[in-house]
Amino acid sequence: MGHDHGHDHTHGANKKVLLISFFMIASYMLVEAIGGYLTNSLALIADAGHMLSDTISLGVALLAFKFGEKLASKSKTFGYKRFEILVALFNGVTLIVIALFIFYEAVQRFANPPEVATTGMLIISSIGLAVNVLVAWIMMRGGDVEENLNMRGAYLHVISDMLGSVGAIVAALLIMFLGWGWADPLASVIVAGLVLRSGYYVAKAGLHVLMEGTPQNVDMDDVIQTIQKTKGVKSVHDLHVWSITSGLNALSCHVVVDDKMAVAEGEKMLRVIEHELEHKSIHHITVQLETSAHKHDNSILCNMKTAEPGPHDHHHH
Numbered sequence: 001m002g003h004d005h006g007h008d009h010t011h012g013a014n015k016k017v018l019l020i021s022f023f024m025i026a027s028y029m030l031v032e033a034i035g036g037y038l039t040n041s042l043a044l045i046a047d048a049g050h051m052l053s054d055t056i057s058l059g060v061a062l063l064a065f066k067f068g069e070k071l072a073s074k075s076k077t078f079g080y081k082r083f084e085i086l087v088a089l090f091n092g093v094t095l096i097v098i099a100l101f102i103f104y105e106a107v108q109r110f111a112n113p114p115e116v117a118t119t120g121m122l123i124i125s126s127i128g129l130a131v132n133v134l135v136a137w138i139m140m141r142g143g144d145v146e147e148n149l150n151m152r153g154a155y156l157h158v159i160s161d162m163l164g165s166v167g168a169i170v171a172a173l174l175i176m177f178l179g180w181g182w183a184d185p186l187a188s189v190i191v192a193g194l195v196l197r198s199g200y201y202v203a204k205a206g207l208h209v210l211m212e213g214t215p216q217n218v219d220m221d222d223v224i225q226t227i228q229k230t231k232g233v234k235s236v237h238d239l240h241v242w243s244i245t246s247g248l249n250a251l252s253c254h255v256v257v258d259d260k261m262a263v264a265e266g267e268k269m270l271r272v273i274e275h276e277l278e279h280k281s282i283h284h285i286t287v288q289l290e291t292s293a294h295k296h297d298n299s300i301l302c303n304m305k306t307a308e309p310g311p312h313d314h315h316h317h
Contacts, residue, residue, distance in 0.1 A: 013142050014148060017139055018062050018151070021058055021138060026059075028127070029051035029055050032047055032125075033052070035121070036048050041168065042109055042185055043172075045188070046106075046192060047128060050098065050160065053098050056094060057153060061151070078244055081248065091199075095195050095203075100192075102188050102195070103192050105185075105188070113181030113184065115181075116175055118172045121184075122176070129165035136159055136162060139155045144247070153202045160194040160195060160198050163194055164191040167191050168191075226277060232261060234292065238253055251277065255287055261289075
């Protein structure tokens with residue numbers, strides 16, 4: 001018995017927020033990249049590199065929402081909902097690569113700090129900060145940056161971008177007033193550290209979903225107890241809980257009931273289980289009812305063997 005609830009209500013809002021953010025960040029990224037090149041500031045180039053990954057992440061996040069809307073088909077029974085997670089993973093990896101490149105570049109500059117046009121650097125990084133603050137505010141107000149991995153990834157990018165702009169502003173001031181040429185590569189190393197950190201977390205979260213890991217917002221012991229204490233349930237086994245995409249968690253399990261239970265009673269019991277689990281962030285539920293006579297394992301979790309089945313084998317677990 002399948003059940004699916006409330007995944008799409010924030011969908012439209014998220015898409016609109018992403019579109020506005022995408023245009024703002026993309027336009028400013030070009031300004032910052034050209035500015036970094038003209039003023040010879042690695043901190044600005046680092047920030048522009050970060051904004052580039054932001055632009056990619058926002059653009060691909062938009063694509064992911066678009067793909068995610070495609071309906072399920074016989075060849076893809078969950079539709080394209082997972083595309084969003086692949087994007088999050090791609091994003092995380094891109095960030096890690098950009099960070100490593102900036103580290104490498106900064107090491108060269110520490111040894112030999114070049115001349116930097118500080119006034120230009122200060123103006124550009126200050127406008128950059130304002131753009132980032134505005135985009136982060138739009139995302140906080142209009143989008144779902146808590147639950148949705150795609151939105152969260154894009155939001156984290158913008159926040160660390162904001163810190164990147166702060167780094168460039170401080171570096172520009174240090175060079176202007178104290179003549180500390182190494183402040184520019186130092187600021188870029190700090191930005192790279194932030195980029196690396198957000199890349200690592202986004203990639204890790206994406207991998208967890210792709211590995212069918214238990215969603216972070218689901219307490220397995222609580223779920224097991226909820227099912228077991230439902231009236232009519234003797235025991236539960238072959239339990240799986242996973243995320244299809246951000247904010248859409250699924251559960252499947254086998255429940256042993258009395259062999260005299262009528263279908264209508266079973267229906268009633270399932271409705272109770274569904275209602276309870278919905279409050280525990282599980283939106284798509286499939287429960288198989290069995291009697292004690294049905295051959296099954298006593299383990300609550302599924303211990304599937306991955307042996308090659310022969311042509312006449314049936315899969316028992």
